[in-house]
Amino acid sequence: MNTKINCEIALTHLKNKQFITAHNLFLDQAESLKKSEYLKSALLFMLAAECKKRQGKESENEIREAGNLFVKYSKLENSPNMRGALLCASKCFLLQGEFDKAKDAYQKAKVMIPPKIHVTRPIVIVDDSKAISMKLQNYVEKLGYNEIHIFENGKDAIKGCKKLYSENKSPIVLLDMGLPDLEGDVVASKLLKENLHLQIIVITADEKNTSRVNKTISSGVSAFIQKPFTLDELKKSIDITESEYSLLQ
Structure with missing residues (x-):
């Protein structure tokens, strides 16, 4: 066999x-x-x-x-x-x-040159702050992404990602840690159970060495961004996720 x-x-x-x-x-x-x-x-x-x-x-x-x-x-x-x-x-x-x-x-x-990104994947933004969501949307649009889904809480984000999976799409999730209904580590864990190879970028005001962030990173997320962030920081994190994704194809 x-x-x-x-x-x-x-x-x-x-x-x-x-x-x-x-x-x-x-x-x-x-x-x-x-x-x-x-x-x-x-x-x-x-x-x-x-x-x-x-x-x-x-x-x-x-x-x-x-x-x-x-x-x-x-x-x-x-x-x-x-x-x-x-x-x-x-x-x-x-x-x-x-x-x-x-x-x-x-x-x-x-130090290696990242592979050229072919922008075909959807971006899922999960943040209860409309200002942050708009900033992220503006940034990813500048990077060439045009299918963008925004959710203000974890439960809706999980449902939205499941729908994208059912359409054979592989989103990149920009996940805020402090959501009104579910903690970011819980959302990350639930999403990764649905799709082992999902790329999640955690975005938080927490320091990287806090227990909550460490727990989320250890669950298998792809990258971490600390607020406030820049377009360059977001681009580097997305480059990492795209490199991982291309390797898994």
Whole structure:
């Protein structure tokens, strides 16, 4: 049975909350590919880690393997997206608390020229401040995005994102931490459960080292912006999400 079919079977088990079976299938595939196809293996290890996470178990080994494989992939001479691989590696190391390795991978990615963005993805803005939402809308329009959805609370944002998923769209979510109905980390967690590869950029007035922000970052969001922010800061964060997205395609 080929990898694609095995992966589809594993994803079906994951969707049906059969996490142990899904984990074992993803892990077997990841192990079988890790010496030949670094990128596929890394992504399969991440899926195996997600299965453990949904069981409430630690997934250090899977995440560490994924991070190391992303780095290996980035070193291949003909890798089409070295930058995206390094950003994914950085996220893995950050989740592991290996801050020096995370910083090293991020710094290497930072100096690389990002791939040209083909603006086809919708932007979802989640903020209860109309002033902030208008500012974000103005900024992303300047970056070339034209499908923009604005929500003032977490529940509506989750419904809106589900609708976009049903239309086979992959939005970038600009998520405020302080919403009137749900905390940002709760919204991020719910959105990521619906779509493992969703890109979320957290926007908050909180310091990055606060427990609330750390909890949200560890849930798997792509980037963090602190208020007040500039167009350049937003662009850099969107570049990161687009690099991750192109790597996962």
